[in-house]
Amino acid sequence: MTRIDETYAAATEPVFSFEFFPPKTPEGEANLLRALSQLAPLEPSFVSVTYGAGGSTREKTIEIVKRIQREFGLDAMAHLTCVNATVDDLRRTLDEMRDAGIENVLALRGDPPRGETRWTKTEGGLEYSCELVAMLAANYGFAIGGAAFPETHIHAVSPEDDLRHLKAKVDAGVQFLITQMFFDNAFYFDFVDRARAAGIDVPIVPGVMPILSSDGIKRMTELSAAHLPDGLVRELDRRRGDDEAVADLGVSYATLQCSELIAAGAPGIHFITLNRSPATRAILSALRLTQPWKPNRTSGGVDARVVAAG
Numbered sequence: 001m002t003r004i005d006e007t008y009a010a011a012t013e014p015v016f017s018f019e020f021f022p023p024k025t026p027e028g029e030a031n032l033l034r035a036l037s038q039l040a041p042l043e044p045s046f047v048s049v050t051y052g053a054g055g056s057t058r059e060k061t062i063e064i065v066k067r068i069q070r071e072f073g074l075d076a077m078a079h080l081t082c083v084n085a086t087v088d089d090l091r092r093t094l095d096e097m098r099d100a101g102i103e104n105v106l107a108l109r110g111d112p113p114r115g116e117t118r119w120t121k122t123e124g125g126l127e128y129s130c131e132l133v134a135m136l137a138a139n140y141g142f143a144i145g146g147a148a149f150p151e152t153h154i155h156a157v158s159p160e161d162d163l164r165h166l167k168a169k170v171d172a173g174v175q176f177l178i179t180q181m182f183f184d185n186a187f188y189f190d191f192v193d194r195a196r197a198a199g200i201d202v203p204i205v206p207g208v209m210p211i212l213s214s215d216g217i218k219r220m221t222e223l224s225a226a227h228l229p230d231g232l233v234r235e236l237d238r239r240r241g242d243d244e245a246v247a248d249l250g251v252s253y254a255t256l257q258c259s260e261l262i263a264a265g266a267p268g269i270h271f272i273t274l275n276r277s278p279a280t281r282a283i284l285s286a287l288r289l290t291q292p293w294k295p296n297r298t299s300g301g302v303d304a305r306v307v308a309a310g
Helices: 004-010 026-042 058-072 087-099 129-139 159-172 185-197 214-224 230-238 243-263 278-290 304-309
Strands: 015-020 046-049 076-081 104-108 143-148 176-179 268-272
Touching (some): 004 143, 015 278, 026 278, 046 104, 058 076, 058 087, 129 143, 243 268, 243 278
Parallel strands (some): 076 104, 143 176
16 A cells, blocks of 8 residues: 555646545445445545544444455545544554554544534543644654645634644644635635745645535535635526536536646645545546646646645
């Protein structure tokens, strides 16, 4: 298996990766395996598997990562949070990951358990994600990823405070960052500018989620506080009640969004697949066909503001 930090360091073209979540039902598991079977031939540089709310899928996450590596031959990264876990719990989980041959971990503080709005440290656990990163860096050989928030973390006091916490994570050992989803690229461009000015020099990878339904995007934006541009809201409203039309718009919009990000120097795209394959297949196929990362494929050249994103 390949370390993801080495993948970004060696990349000469954009790095494309996929995110999946652990299913909770047999039907969901069948959907995940179907999506993996259909997306694996696209040869992503790596895939990641999220962690359930409140650490509810700890074993499932590791099981799926192992299965992806074993059955699909893909490099896989396990998400890990501090929620509802003592330091001993975290060490046992990390030992299991190491012994299973997992080499990549996305270290997160995590959100409060479902039904709670305030973050509370677990007794005997960790308060901040930078503490988890420091534990990883000191005791394990994983490649360590972290999360970044172009529109500022919902629990941050200010954008400046959010960047200070992010810098602390990178200083503690984070080697690449994957952003929360966003729908206005201006937030990413501005965020990269501010991160570089703050001394954050690791790859900052945009996380992109194609919109597939009106209800789905409403839930997602309420949870993440991601902003939808006015023009996109108008087009979604025109298609309200017709999820097929919404998905068509979502795929088209995400393709344009990814094309602009890559042409402007983003190191790759991390696709939030929602355990479905058609949208991600369509977007990635279009990107590989048009190759917006090549200067002669774009009309305006590369945006110098974010060349440093990689």
